[in-house]
Amino acid sequence: MLSLLTDQQALPEPVGPLTMFGPDFPFAYDDWLAHPAGLGRLPEHVLGTEVAVIGGGLSGLVTAHELMKLGLRPVVYEADQLGGRMRSASFEGHPGTVAEMGAMRFPPSATALGHYLDLLGLSTAPFPNPLSPLTPGTVVDLNGESHWARTSAELPTAYREVADAWEKALHEHAELSMMNAAIRRRDVAGIKAIWNRLVPKLDDVSFYGFLSSSPSFASFRHREIFGQVGFGTGGWDTDFPNSMLEILRVVYTGADDDHQRILGGCQQLPLGLWDYSPGRMAHWPEGTSLASLHDGGHRPAVTAIDRVGTGFLVHDKEGVAREYPAAVFAAQNWMLLSKIRCSESLLPGPVWTAVERTHYMGSSKLFVLTDRPFWRDIDPATGRELMSMTLTDRMPRGVYLFDDGPDEPGVMCLSYTWNDDSLKFAALPADERLEVVLGSLAAIYPGVDIRSHVIAPPVTITWENEPYFMGAFKANLPGHYRYQRRLYTHFKQDGHASGHRGFFLAGDDISWTAGFAEGAVTTALNAVWGVLTHLGGTTAAGNPGPGDVFDQIAPVELPED
Template sequence: MDAPFSMYGPDFPFAYDHWLKHPEGLGRIPVNRHGAKVAIIGAGIAGLVCGYELMRMGLRPVFYESGQLGGRLRSASFEGAEHMIAELGGMRFPTSSRSFYHYLDLMNLKTAPFPNPLTPAAGSTVIELEGERFYAKTLSDLPPIFQEVAQAYDSALEEGAHFSSLQAAIQRRDPNAIKAIWNPLVKAWDERTFYDFITTSKAFRHLSFRHREIFGQVGFGTGGWDSDFSNTMLEILRVNVTACDTDQHLVIGGVEQLPKRLWSHEPEDLSYWPNGTSLQKLNQGAPRPGAAKLFRDPEGLYVTDRRGHTDRFDAIVCTCQSWLLTTAIDTQESLFSQPLWMALDRTRYMQSAKTFVMVDRPFWKDRHPETGEDLMSMTLTDRLTRGTYLFDHGPDQPGVMCLSYSWMSDALKVLPLDAEKRTELALSALSKIYPDVDIKSHIRSNPITVSWENDPNFLGAFKGALPGHYRYNHRMYGHFMQQTLSPDHKGVFLAGDDISWTPAWAEGAVQTALNAVWGVMNHFGGQSSLANPGPGDVYPVWGPIDLDELS
């Protein structure tokens, strides 16, 4: 029986899920370093996973958080209905995210299929483009042009990226085969866009602009792709080949439960701390205020919080978005090399906006009296809403509607607007697609909305790498390998999905957090078991290709 498909590479094919589950554990810290303090900047999923594993090794993680515990794993409850959730950040998690699911399982959290377009979980899908409306339960229900687009993209991936062979190598967890296919793709596609990949492929070249337009507006899997057209094709290939865009699940009860449970969980296999220890208890109940200053002197590394308190540490793990190291935190320039600063500052974040309402019941499952179709469906459109998702909690329970989920320029259109105005615009757009449905009469809540680029602790939803950014990503991702760095550059580690090769996916945040765990362990003189080598042990062999060595 094949192992579960995993985000195993392709840039760095390392089995993080196997490392986590091995009976030898992740590694050990020398006894004389037990209890040493490590500052964790940011209490999102990367910071919490890193702190949790360092605590198990016997270190004392000290958290600094300027906003809300959980970061972009944020589940907002509707007033008076705490069990009704609006997922403001991450809301759909591919089952290939095996390391992320390790922690879901550890915290006894359950998942269910996410209602993506044309999936059984959605029930039905409506696609409306340029005023033309199509109702479907599967791809085969749509007009032939949609199937032609889907087939063309499959062919383009096969032609341009040896897709089936690469995915088969990932399924087998065969690093030699993965690197033999992936490394040449890095060289070929680092400086070319997703749109370039589409338009120059044989599969799309003979098709019309309308085909490319449909692909951009609707796409397949999670929806439209046009907001990613300017990104490097490598970023899209990673999403496709590691199955990030298929078999996605939601977390029942809200994904914010995961960071909250990690914060309070009391593991039984601690190396130094007594039973009953948790991150919450080691931090006297709550994270410290956000970090305001990071610096080093001959005595060590220091963090000053926003209340002016300064504390000394032997290591720091920064999990905040990289721009904050220049815009919100007074970070001593000498902590990082100038090439790394270039990479951190060149990170480009994408915009995103969501608007949710709670409704009296899942009325969308009613049958239209004339057509017999579902009254409403998961909806993809070129209108302002772009994507509308419907969450059913049972026939006798209220439901939740994500009226609008939009990206980039579509998200910017509503950036200055308050929640009520966003709702009004979304309802107006949907009324043109469903003229017989009075959505407003079913709403039973104030709307909940988010624009991550408007949050000073984030400045965007997640990274979207542009052509030519591979070298920058390589510098950030590989920074946990500090053996050859000068002393002035050692001891500060980076983690988070914007440091990873897979921004926007929680798995990338978890994997980089585990890299930082290995890096901190090595920094303190610890090591992994020979029977369970960690990411830093095999990085010299299987690490990402270095384009600078090829230029």
């Protein structure tokens, strides 16, 4: 693990790459996708059957893509725009330059996601994270004091002490080295032995509680610095109330480091899946795509879902009701409680409770487009670039700088905030947000005239204000493991009553690693397996799916009493 404040340590030669393999459900989704036998086969009489896919984000479109390849006819419903939180917004008058309003950085350890990036031939480049080797400089501005650094060694001693405290806490209380090694080996038994010990021990422990109970974090000042500066991608104090298990899933799998961005915008991935024509499909002729099956346009917002007999009646905003033998819900969980009228029988009672208990993180972003990446100009007084990637306890919290060359426009993410910090912006329109942020940055970079370089109106978003999202992503609170297990394992329905089968949940808020596109992909694949088997299909003997091996690798079950 490469933390924000720690340079890469010398480690033994790894036996394999660190991937998002487990720890809760260590199934090799990347191998399942890559196998020449494909994901499975359906009975002849089922081919061409319509299946509802509700939600046109990445999870919904991966689901629809794979169902189409199996020979089914997915019918995609989307209330807003295809892509969900993979949303790339253009600047007024500059359609070729985008701001990433939701997802924007992706770890190489996300290998199931990588399968689809490779499928569409999308190009990536390193993301300018703090203290990344390809980030020219990082400014850490806390308590009114700024420190510039190119590497962690150039930061004050207190920051090194914080980094060492974090590493020590992980090794002493979370078996970091052993888990990393087990994941690299894809040692399922080893992963589960460690994780099954830690889940009951840490389920009730918050991130902050884990830090404060560690002797290495006895100093409040160290906990404060760590919360504001963090590791990997920056400050994590907004995650302090969340379950420590959430944090370990990210750290164990290398999801906090070495990120890539998708050149041209991440929304190309879901939009590309919509238009893509697979080379090998059951039932459908060559050239078939999701777009062609929908005559170019998806169905509108869903307003109600009823269970009718052994199937489902889906009502949409245009007043059209269509019946399906199976349905996948890949939109945000809370939609089932507020925007969509649902039959109680869609889900078992304990799963409904888990949906209600889902906790979402809020998040706001503010972007501007500049005439050029002017921040790379050299300040004669310091000999350094005018501005750097910035972490601060002031209103912006995180500032990220993107450029595609000296003669191209530059994109500045002037503010990236979470939870309480996001709420400070929630009621402000874009122009007022810009004024607040520029005022804060003037104190960090006196004399730097950002406004003179801005060439388009700012673009902004607050995800908790978005009516079809109501938050950026799920983040479990202490004690939520049981709820999360119910949501994640819902795709395995052979133990459910017949009246509770056929409706499948997908999306990153169902996954163990919410907020990561990998979770959107893997839960989509779980739902695909669920639909496949619900309609009488099977996987190849040499390429079992997640449900086929579920009993051997199922997430540990905690007692309810």
